[in-house]
Amino acid sequence: MAKAREIKNGNGNSMEINKPYYCTECKRNHTKGKIYKEHLEFANSEDINEELINGENTESELGNEDPEIEDYDDEAEIIEAFNELEEEINSDVENFSNNDNDINNCVEAVKNLPGVGEATLNKLIKAGFNSLESIAFTPPSIIQEESGLGEKTTTKLIKVSMEKLNIGFKSAVDIWEHRKNIARVTTGSQELDDLLGGGIETGSVIEFFGEFRTGKTQIMHQLCVNVQLPREKGGLEGNALYIDTEGTFRPERIIQMAEAQDLDHNKVLKNIVFGRAYNSDHQILLIKETANLIKEKNIKIIVVDSLIGHFRSEYIGRGTLATRQQTINSHLHDLLRLCDIYPELGVVVTNQVQSKPDVFYGNPLRAAGGNVVAHGSTIRVYLRKGKGEQRIAKVVDAPHLPEGEAVFSITGNGITD
Ligand code: GTP
Ligand code: MG
Numbered sequence: 341m342a343k344a345r346e347i348k349n350g351n352g353n354s355m356e357i358n359k360p361y362y363c364t365e366c367k368r369n370h371t372k373g374k375i376y377k378e379h380l381e382f383a384n385s386e387d388i389n390e391e392l393i394n395g396e397n398t399e400s401e402l403g404n405e406d407p408e409i410e411d412y413d414d415e416a417e418i419i420e421a422f423n424e425l426e427e428e429i430n431s432d433v434e435n436f437s438n439n440d441n442d443i444n445n446c447v448e449a450v451k452n453l454p455g456v457g458e459a460t461l462n463k464l465i466k467a468g469f470n471s472l473e474s475i476a477f478t479p480p481s482i483i484q485e486e487s488g489l490g491e492k493t494t495t496k497l498i499k500v501s502m503e504k505l506n507i508g509f510k511s512a513v514d515i516w517e518h519r520k521n522i523a524r525v526t527t528g529s530q531e532l533d534d535l536l537g538g539g540i541e542t543g544s545v546i547e548f549f550g551e552f553r554t555g556k557t558q559i560m561h562q563l564c565v566n567v568q569l570p571r572e573k574g575g576l577e578g579n580a581l582y583i584d585t586e587g588t589f590r591p592e593r594i595i596q597m598a599e600a601q602d603l604d605h606n607k608v609l610k611n612i613v614f615g616r617a618y619n620s621d622h623q624i625l626l627i628k629e630t631a632n633l634i635k636e637k638n639i640k641i642i643v644v645d646s647l648i649g650h651f652r653s654e655y656i657g658r659g660t661l662a663t664r665q666q667t668i669n670s671h672l673h674d675l676l677r678l679c680d681i682y683p684e685l686g687v688v689v690t691n692q693v694q695s696k697p698d699v700f701y702g703n704p705l706r707a708a709g710g711n712v713v714a715h716g717s718t719i720r721v722y723l724r725k726g727k728g729e730q731r732i733a734k735v736v737d738a739p740h741l742p743e744g745e746a747v748f749s750i751t752g753n754g755i756t757d
């Protein structure tokens with residue numbers, strides 16, 4: 341899984357922010373993003389300046405991602421720019437350590453479970469079970485399979501985690517309290533937001549299905565931008581995770597949509613964690629891995645575009661139908677479980693339609709994936725084309741929304757009314 345904008349060091353190797361890498365210039369370990377005094381001299385050397393002036397190698401050995409810094413030729417200016425950069429980095433590091441604290445607290449809670457020694461803890465963390473929630477909400481068979489722990493240990497761990505989290509029968513008042521915390525992300529269209537009860541809600545799996553070019557991918561792009569907005573503007577001040585199964589993610593569109601809202605497109609791109617799924621197994625694996633990323637990267641929305649494309653092309657013929665449906669079902673439950681663990685997380689998936697040959701009256705198009713997908717997603721929205729840029733959305737299944745329709749447009753600036 342890589343950032344929307346891949347970070348490379350001077351040798352062309354990928355490296356992660358805040359992870360040390362070995363610098364071949366001054367022969368010691370560096371932290372990505374930090375500027376070292378030894379490099380000032382290096383930055384001023386003639387050929388590097390030439391490279392910078394020619395606009396080549398902008399992500400050079402300085403580890404500099406900001407193209408603005410290219411033009412500095414005066415040492416005082418460089419120092420000033422470096423100081424500013426350092427301040428920015430320090431605040432990033434502070435945020436990062438806050439997240440780190442969160443993760444440490446979760447791991448600490450797992451460590452304090454009775455019977456969890458160093459070895460068990462390591463196995464659990466390695467398999468991605470680093471919080472009480474992730475243990476409590478996962479079926480025992482999956483924990484056993486992924487972590488290699490025995491049946492007895494697993495059952496005991498789940499039981500104690502559930503007790504600690506107070507999971508069991510509750511009053512409807514408690515559920516109401518919980519649902520009051522559910523947040524919403526604007527789609528960019530007031531009409532579509534109204535149809536959905538105020539935007540895309542977190543804590544649920546929302547499915548957009550429709551024919552080609554009906555705007556499914558466009559809505560997914562828009563949500564990745566909008567989730568980053570401040571709350572008063574309809575966002576969640578969070579980041580997005582995009583699983584692309586069709587190779588249709590376009591950073592250019594993100595830039596257009598970000599600029600339309602006066603956002604710094606570099607920041608917006610940076611806050612989208614992107615994973616390209618090359619087949620259905622890979623897709624399942626990516627979603628399993630996300631459990632560890634959600635807290636660490638402050639992910640508030642997960643996009644899967646599209647949910648079952650790979651499954652449709654890989655499982656061919658009647659004989660494979662049962663296995664296919666079971667695999668899709670378990671994949672969807674991985675997504676639903678994430679929503680249960682993190683109520684402030686929304687999951688949005690797209691789905692294709694297939695034609696039902698035996699329907700003579702009414703709409704012969706049905707969402708692909710059959711009942712498994714229909715029962716798995718919490719809210720289902722059917723999209724169809726209207727005039728020109730217009731698209732029509734219809735809520736076809738939601739536990740708390742009336743069936744209705746909304747008209748929205750896809751423009752150069754993104755989704756609007
Ligand atoms: P499939 O993935 O093929 O099933 O389709 P989809 O539903 O994901 O369609 P998508 O979201 O890719 O929508 C494509 C449509 O969005 C195009 O036909 C255009 O009408 C519209 N669109 C995409 N980019 C732009 C843009 O920059 N400007 C405008 N005005 N429209 C755009
Ligand atoms: Mg698409």
